[in-house]
Amino acid sequence: MAIYTKEEAKKILEKALSFSKADACEINLSGTNSGNIRYARNTVSTAGHQSSQSLVVQSSFGKKVGTATIDEFDDASLEKVVRRAEELANLSPENPEFMAPLGPQVYDESITYVEATANTTPEFRAEVASQSIVPAAAKDVTAAGFLNDGARFSAMINSNGLFAYNKSTNVDFTVTMRTNDGTGSGWVTRDYNDISKFNASEASNTAIDKAVMSKGAQAIEPGKYTVILEPAAASDLLRNMFGSFNARSADEGRNFMSAPNGGNKLGQKIVDERVNIWSDPLHPDVPTSTWNGEGMPLKKTSWIENGVVKNLAYSRYWAEQKGMDPMPFPSNAIMAGGDESLEDMIKGTKKGILVTRFWYIRSVDPQTLLYTGLTRDGTFYIENGKIKFPVKNFRFNESPIIMLNNLESLGKQVRVDGNLIPYMKIRDFTFTSLSDAV
Numbered sequence: 001m002a003i004y005t006k007e008e009a010k011k012i013l014e015k016a017l018s019f020s021k022a023d024a025c026e027i028n029l030s031g032t033n034s035g036n037i038r039y040a041r042n043t044v045s046t047a048g049h050q051s052s053q054s055l056v057v058q059s060s061f062g063k064k065v066g067t068a069t070i071d072e073f074d075d076a077s078l079e080k081v082v083r084r085a086e087e088l089a090n091l092s093p094e095n096p097e098f099m100a101p102l103g104p105q106v107y108d109e110s111i112t113y114v115e116a117t118a119n120t121t122p123e124f125r126a127e128v129a130s131q132s133i134v135p136a137a138a139k140d141v142t143a144a145g146f147l148n149d150g151a152r153f154s155a156m157i158n159s160n161g162l163f164a165y166n167k168s169t170n171v172d173f174t175v176t177m178r179t180n181d182g183t184g185s186g187w188v189t190r191d192y193n194d195i196s197k198f199n200a201s202e203a204s205n206t207a208i209d210k211a212v213m214s215k216g217a218q219a220i221e222p223g224k225y226t227v228i229l230e231p232a233a234a235s236d237l238l239r240n241m242f243g244s245f246n247a248r249s250a251d252e253g254r255n256f257m258s259a260p261n262g263g264n265k266l267g268q269k270i271v272d273e274r275v276n277i278w279s280d281p282l283h284p285d286v287p288t289s290t291w292n293g294e295g296m297p298l299k300k301t302s303w304i305e306n307g308v309v310k311n312l313a314y315s316r317y318w319a320e321q322k323g324m325d326p327m328p329f330p331s332n333a334i335m336a337g338g339d340e341s342l343e344d345m346i347k348g349t350k351k352g353i354l355v356t357r358f359w360y361i362r363s364v365d366p367q368t369l370l371y372t373g374l375t376r377d378g379t380f381y382i383e384n385g386k387i388k389f390p391v392k393n394f395r396f397n398e399s400p401i402i403m404l405n406n407l408e409s410l411g412k413q414v415r416v417d418g419n420l421i422p423y424m425k426i427r428d429f430t431f432t433s434l435s436d437a438v
Contacts, residue, residue, distance in 0.1 A: 002031035002051040002152075003118070006165040009155035012055070012073050017157055019082040022059035022089060026101050026158040028293075029055045033118070034150030037125040042133045042142050047125060059085040063094040097317045101158035107297050108282060108290040112168035117195040118151035120171070124195075125149070132175050132204040141184075141211050143204070145175030149195060156295055166289040171195045175204055176377065177211040178438070184217075184390070185438045186210025187357060187377035189232055191417060193287060210356060210378035217390040219434055220381060226352035227429040228345050228382070231414040231421040233375075236358040238421060241369055241400040242277075242333045245303055247312035251322070256369045256401060257312060265309050271404035273307040279330030285413075286420050288331035296328045303330065337422025338410040345411050345425050347385040352425070354380040354387065358396070369399045374435050393438075394431035403429065 004012070009029050016027050031053035038046045058067045059082065066088025070081040128147050136143040149171040157163045170193055177186045186207040192198050241256075250257035250264035257265050280300040281288040290298050294316065302310045313329040314322070346354065356378035364370040375393045382388065403426050411423030 002033050002053045003167070004029070004031060004153055004155070006155070006167075009153065009165055010157070010163060012078070013155060013157040013163070015075065016055065016057065016078040016082060017159065019079040020059065020086075020159060022061055022086050022159075024060045024101050024159050025082070025085075026058045026156065027055065028154065028156045029053075030152065030154040032150055032152040034148060035120060035122065035125060036146065036148040037122075037129050038146045039129045039133060040144040042137050044126070044129050047122065049122075055081065057081050057085040059089045060098065061086075061089050063096065063098040064089050064092045065095055065098060066090070066092055099316045099320075101160045102162050102295045104161045105164070105291065105295055105297050107164060108299075110166050110168070110290045111282060111284065111287045112166065112193055112289060113151070114169050114194040114196075117149060117169035117171055117193065120149040120195055128173070128200040131200040135201075135205060136177055136208055139208055139212060140180045141177045141208050142180060143175060143177055145173065145204075147171070147173045154289070158295070162295045164291045164295050166291065168289065169193055169195075171198055173198065173200070173203060175207050177204075177207040179211050179215050181215065183438060184211045184213070184215035185377045186212075186214060189416065191415060213380065213387070214378050214390040214438075217379070217392045217438075218381075219392045222394060222431040222433050224428040224430055226349060226408065226425065226427050228342070228349065228352060228354045229424045229426060230342070230354070230356055231416045231423060232357045233355045234424050235416040235419060235421045236361055236373070237371060237398065237400040237403065238333070238335070239417070239419070240361070240363075240371060242330065244369065245312050245330070247314045247322070247324070247327075248318040250312060251318075255366055257309070258367070264312060266312055268309055269307045270309055270401060271304065271307045272407040274336075274407060274410060275304055275307050275404050276302075276336040277304040278302045278334050279332050280334060281331055283332070283334060283420070285415055286332045286334065286418055288418070292328045292331065294328070296326065298328055298331050301327070301330060303333075333419040333421075335413070335419075335421055336410070337413040340409060340411040340423070342411060342423055345409065345423055346382055346387065348409070349382045349425065350384060352382040353391065353394075353429075353431075354378075354382055364397065369401050370397065371399065372397050372432075374437065376437070393435040395433045395435055397430050397432050
């Protein structure tokens with residue numbers, strides 16, 4: 001039993017807090033139930049279920065902080081872990097950036113939990129594997145996939161009167177399809193809070209079609225091309241940008257949001273005016289918890305509006321240093337898209353490259369967000385509005401900032417890794433060399 005109700009979690013946390021003798025104390029309680037199935041070479045290889053729970057106590061005396069963890073919640077164990085955290089706090093040096101725990105907060109009611117997802121059965125997981133393996137084998141393709149579903153809760157309490165609780169569910173699926181002659185590969189990822197939105201047959205057949213289409217890829221010259229990035233490919237680059245919306249690292253000159261003469265780019269236009277990016281924990285397609293690890297409420301927040309930087313994340317400490325209001329880091333990223341489908345974008349492309357996804361991405365220059373990496377699992381040449389043939393994979397050197405300044409058009413949004421990312425058509429995307437990998 002790892003998923004506690006709000007009342008059960010609060011009872012455990014209040015009991016643990018009652019043992020505290022520190023100046024300040026913060027306690028987090030969490031638990032997960034999850035199931036999975038993995039298959040490769042058109043055969044299920046592993047399947048299982050996992051249940052875990054833990055309680056983390058952070059005690060402080062002045063600015064001296066100690067942390068201890070336990071997974072047993074009887075009274076003796078709770079007192080033991082609190083005492084241990086206090087012992088460690090007394091042994092620790094002062095933390096000059098220590099911030100006292102928050103007082104009571106008001107949170108929106110989250111929409112992250114779906115009972116059907118929490119009740120996923122082994123039989124359902126087996127059927128997902130079957131819906132990949134059977135059609136793959138029928139088309140001379142080999143499937144390798146992984147499905148993981150779970151329910152979790154998290155709760156926190158502190159000595160200043162704060163209490164927070166959230167319960168959530170998720171399902172994550174990826175599958176790679178390889179043609180049996182070794183020359184074609186397709187890939188798909190899907191993730192949801194609500195498992196009823198997941199269609200294993202649709203996802204698997206999309207990957208199979210990509211694999212068959214990508215057989216016998218031809219080499220074309222590297223260079224600058226118009227590209228259509230599927231949302232998974234765009235997300236691979238954009239999430240590196242999302243992670244840099246940090247006021248402190250910008251103010252200290254350590255990321256692309258640093259202004260040339262000091263400070264940050266808050267209020268500056270950095271990308272095409274059609275780019276709008278925000279976060280929203282209550283978005284029905286990508287809901288998240290309505291509070292973060294510090295207990296700060298999470299609200300709908302604009303980060304880039306019409307190409308202009310509207311907000312940066314300020315930790316409580318850095319906000320105090322700069323005389324700003326704290327701004328918690330986003331829990332999801334939502335980028336506005338358009339009405340075009342992938343098929344529409346292909347039809348409107350005279351010459352270009354369709355990219356399924358990137359992999360092995362590495363940073364080249366943090367100041368410009370320049371990255372290098374490779375295309376993978378389905379790269380195709382487009383001519384006069386049609387996919388003409390598969391092409392060998394490329395190495396790219398590109399920055400999401402340059403990419404979003406070379407925006408041609410935006411298509412429909414798709415959920416990827418808990419974010420909503422649209423199809424994108426980008427001009428002058430830089431491919432630097434070829435790769436023989438499939």
